Amino acid sequence: xxxxxxxxxxxxxxxxxxxxxxxxxxxxxxxxxxxxxxxxxxxxxxxxxxxxxxxxxxxxxxxxxxxxxxxxxxxxxxxxxxxxxxxxxxxxxxxxxxxxxxxxxxxxxxxxxxxxxxxxxxxxxxxxxxxxxxxxxxxxxxxxxxxxxxxxxxxxxxxxxxxxxxxxxxxxxxxxxxxxxxxxxxxxxxxxxxxxxxxxxxxxxxxxxxxxxxxxxxxxxxxxxxxxxxxxxxxxxxxxxxxxxxxxxxxx
Amino acid sequence: xxxxxxxxxxxxxxxxxxxxxxxxxxxxxxxxxxxxxxxxxxxxxxxxxxxxxxxxxxxxxxxxxxxxxxxxxxxxxxxxxxxxxxxxxxxxxxxxxxxxxxxxxxxxxxxxxxxxxxxxxxxxxxxxxxxxxxxxxxxxxxxxxxxxxxxxxxxxxxxxxxxxxxxxxxxxxxxxxxxxxxxxxxxxxxxxxxxxxxxxxxxxxxxxxxxxxxxxxxxxxxxxxxxxxxxxxxxxxxxxxxxxxxxxxxxxxxxxxxxxxxxxxxxxxxxxxxxxxxxxxxxxxxxxxxxxxxxxxxxxxxxxxxxxxxxxxxxxxxxxxxxxxxxxxxxxxxxxxxxxxxxxxxxxxxxxxxxxxxxxxxxxxxxxxxxxxxxxxxxxxxxxxxxxxxx
Numbered sequence: 195x196x197x198x199x200x201x202x203x204x205x206x207x208x209x210x211x212x213x214x215x216x217x218x219x220x221x222x223x224x225x226x227x228x229x230x231x232x233x234x235x236x237x238x239x240x241x242x243x244x245x246x247x248x249x250x251x252x253x254x255x256x257x258x259x260x261x262x263x264x265x266x267x268x269x270x271x272x273x274x275x276x277x278x279x280x281x282x283x284x285x286x287x288x289x290x291x292x293x294x295x296x297x298x299x300x301x302x303x304x305x306x307x308x309x310x311x312x313x314x315x316x317x318x319x320x321x322x323x324x325x326x327x328x329x330x331x332x333x334x335x336x337x338x339x340x341x342x343x344x345x346x347x348x349x350x351x352x353x354x355x356x357x358x359x360x361x362x363x364x365x366x367x368x369x370x371x372x373x374x375x376x377x378x379x380x381x382x383x384x385x386x387x388x389x390x391x392x393x394x395x396x397x398x399x400x401x402x403x404x405x406x407x408x409x410x411x412x413x414x415x416x417x418x419x420x421x422x423x424x425x426x427x428x429x430x431x432x433x434x435x436x437x438x439x440x441x442x443x444x445x446x
Numbered sequence: 447x448x449x450x451x452x453x454x455x456x457x458x459x460x461x462x463x464x465x466x467x468x469x470x471x472x473x474x475x476x477x478x479x480x481x482x483x484x485x486x487x488x489x490x491x492x493x494x495x496x497x498x499x500x501x502x503x504x505x506x507x508x509x510x511x512x513x514x515x516x517x518x519x520x521x522x523x524x525x526x527x528x529x530x531x532x533x534x535x536x537x538x539x540x541x542x543x544x545x546x547x548x549x550x551x552x553x554x555x556x557x558x559x560x561x562x563x564x565x566x567x568x569x570x571x572x573x574x575x576x577x578x579x580x581x582x583x584x585x586x587x588x589x590x591x592x593x594x595x596x597x598x599x600x601x602x603x604x605x606x607x608x609x610x611x612x613x614x615x616x617x618x619x620x621x622x623x624x625x626x627x628x629x630x631x632x633x634x635x636x637x638x639x640x641x642x643x644x645x646x647x648x649x650x651x652x653x654x655x656x657x658x659x660x661x662x663x664x665x666x667x668x669x670x671x672x673x674x675x676x677x678x679x680x681x682x683x684x685x686x687x688x689x690x691x692x693x694x695x696x697x698x699x700x701x702x703x704x705x706x707x708x709x710x711x712x713x714x715x716x717x718x719x720x721x722x723x724x725x726x727x728x729x730x731x732x733x734x735x736x737x738x739x740x741x742x743x744x745x746x747x748x749x750x751x752x753x754x755x756x757x758x759x760x761x762x763x764x765x766x767x768x769x770x771x772x773x774x775x776x777x778x779x780x781x782x783x784x785x786x787x788x789x790x791x792x793x794x795x796x797x798x799x800x801x802x803x804x805x806x807x808x809x810x811x812x813x814x815x816x817x818x819x820x821x822x823x824x825x826x827x828x829x830x831x832x833x834x835x836x837x
Binding site for chain 1: 590597601605
């Protein structure tokens with residue numbers, strides 16, 4: 195059963211339709227892939243799901259609740275987390291502070307959204323350390339975030355998103371800018387997170403990575419859902435190969 | 447950004463004036479209640495002004511505050527007619543100028559100059575310390591996070607409007623308190639006291655001194671309040687007192703008059719402000735203990751000399767400022783290894799002794815050091831090595 199679901203999502207910018215009647219689901223405990231050529235509407239779809247972009251039509255359901263009209267912050271408190279294709283780190287803070295402030299934001303809002311307290315919660319400092327450890331960032335925890343390479347910065351964004359205790363995690367091209375080794379470790383980490391019950395949706399151009407991690411892959415082309423299925427089915431789909439995978443070796 | 451700090455000061459003053467004056471004639475005084483009410487009113491008005499504008503980005507918020515400032519000084523503060531509302535008769539700004547008496551609480555009478563100075567200094571220190579503590583708290587980090595990336599903040603669950611509103615209300619409250627204190631220091635205030643131009647020049651001096659630093663606010667305030675006129679008169683006095691050096695003093699005095707222009711140049715060179723530079727200098731001094739201790743000893747000697755009367759108080763002030771500004775530079779000259787860190791020092795020496803040879807391949811590290819030495823911005827993390835791809 196899908197934890198996050200979009201139904202008939204359509205986004206139009208003036209006369210151009212960026213996303214056209216897209217319905218897909220992301221199930222807990224799995225990694226779902228979203229691939230497609232540039233301009234296919236992947237990031238627009240993410241922005242719509244997270245509330246940064248209002249859809250022209252369609253609904254977004256999180257755990258059965260309609261969140262289509264909620265502002266981004268409220269969606270975050272419902273358990274929706276994301277990272278950005280263009281890095282959106284807090285540049286004047288250190289790695290540790292980036293991660294910690296995410297917890298602080300989460301808690302300050304959670305107090306209002308669910309009343310005071312909420313049971314015993316682990317110390318924020320310890321929680322930060324735990325996430326840094328989990329994501330393998332402990333060695334650069336006290337460096338300024340502006341100085342670290344893109345590959346690690348993507349991991350910082352992931353760690354930051356984890357501090358808000360998400361149920362669904364949307365990752366926008368997390369492997370771009372990472373070295374092969376970093377990508378490998380990142381994939382391991384995502385699989386471990388999914389095994390803990392997180393629903394992960396991944397927009398990615400690194401096809402081998404997507405095929406390795408994902409149990410379901412959706413292909414977007416010019417705003418429309420071209421195909422959905424297991425990695426094997428997608429790889430064998432002639433329409434997908436024609437629209438996307440086949441063009442990888444011969445960029446337009 | 448708030449371009450109308452003085453207008454919130456005016457709101458605070460007006461409310462304090464209408465609610466907080468006890469006694470009459472020479473015995474009249476401003477009560478703490480009045481001050482608190484004034485501060486609260488400034489905060490509430492700040493929130494109301496900001497509420498519609500907060501959904502906009504920085505510049506529009508700044509313009510909205512400016513519009514409020516103009517509205518207040520041309521409409522409200524020129525309103526000298528009597529109003530009858532619900533049976534009450536009142537005048538917002540009677541006779542175009544109001545007399546704000548000094549605050550008096552129990553034995554503390556702020557009509558007394560030194561007492562006022564000390565109280566204001568203590569209040570400033572308390573608010574400053576509070577703000578520093580606030581910045582290092584979770585709330586402060588959330589503010590920084592919102593400034594750096596509103597989108598990421600929102601996606602972590604931050605209600606941006608609420609956070610902006612809270613910080614704006616806080617700043618309006620502080621401006622309200624400042625306005626009340628300023629008014630009661632001046633004794634009588636009129637419309638021009640709160641004109642938008644005053645707000646803007648205050649803001650400029652704060653930016654020059656160091657925006658984002660509490661000490662920047664102090665430095666900017668001192669410049670605005672006493673700085674320029676005081677320096678000019680000081681140098682004139684010194685010239686009169688010491689004819690031998692009169693030429694030098696006059697020259698310095700003239701320099702002060704052109705200093706606003708120099709200040710502009712300074713902001714262009716260093717957008718973070720003067721204090722930022724000084725603070726950075728001291729940060730690099732942390733490893734050079736002897737220099738710091740030496741500086742402290744020197745300052746103590748200066749103080750003792752002044753106390754014993756061997757030295758003029760003005761000299762003490764001037765030498766102190768010079769010492770504070772020069773210490774980081776001295777440190778760099780005396781103990782370069784400690785200040786710059788051993789690696790950096792060794793690299794600089796190498797760079798000086800061997801001219802760069804273009805046949806030798808430079809490492810990433812060298813390039814970064816070079817960038818820093820030349821003051822170029824570091825390459826952004828996203829720029830190199832990013833794979834193609836936008837969705």
